Amino acid sequence: MQRVILKLIITAVCTLNLSAQVSSNEQLLRLEKEIFFSKNDTLRNTLLLNKSEIYFGNQIISAEAVAEVKRVKKVLIENQVSKINFLFNASLLFFVTNDFNNAKTYFLDYLEEKKDTSAQDLLLGALIYNQYDTSLVSYFIRRAALKDSSVLCLECLNQVFRYETKRKKMFLTMSYLIPGSGTIASGFVGRGLTSLAITGGLATGIYFLIANKLYFNAAFTVFPWFAKFYGGQARLTKKMIERKELKRKNKMAGSCSEKLSALIQKYPLQFKMRNE
8 A cells, every 4th residue: 555655646746857857966066065165054054955945846756865855954944934845845755765754753843843734734644654553644634634524535544554354363263273274264265175184184194103103203294294284274374364465455455546646636745845
């Protein structure tokens, strides 16, 4: 689900055309030269902020953009509007580049600075905390729904995250009690019957070895072979259940991504500039 979200947002943010990149590179080099010779921390930070705004303004999502944003000291940004925009932009940039810890940190700072949050802000918050804190995701969705009730459809994010096969623990327990039964009960009859046949055959063989007082042979069979197949069929049950869960989650995610796509078109998650 996270990959689907990132793909949607990156598509919405767009990319930079070549002519704009040539122009921005010249600006970046000029600013870096000024930064190098700057002796004043506040001025130096302002120049670094200007560099990051070039990346944001040209919709550049790259490792270089991330590196420049990390150089900016939030506490030294004097202009409040610039500070608020920077924190939002940094949150979005870190999010789409998979740096979720920094995304959360910058977004919390953003919420502290900007008291009146928009539906767009709360949408970003829900996406950043998706798969980390379902209660916060619900909080952001409910807040956004006060501005636009259509945002409530994003409760599907939590539904995808929380989804778990019913009676999952029972199926796993069954596998330990009767080898193969958990796999059969979870819907994979063929694999379960194979596990049951192999494990049952080995157990029968061990029984006859013990009955014939071939204890060494029985021990040799139990430890390397029976243990392997007995434990293996339990792991197989878990694997099959997880595969089934993933298939269901992917189906749910597909439906959720359609709703998310519509909301992102309505509330574009794009970098903010000074005049916004």
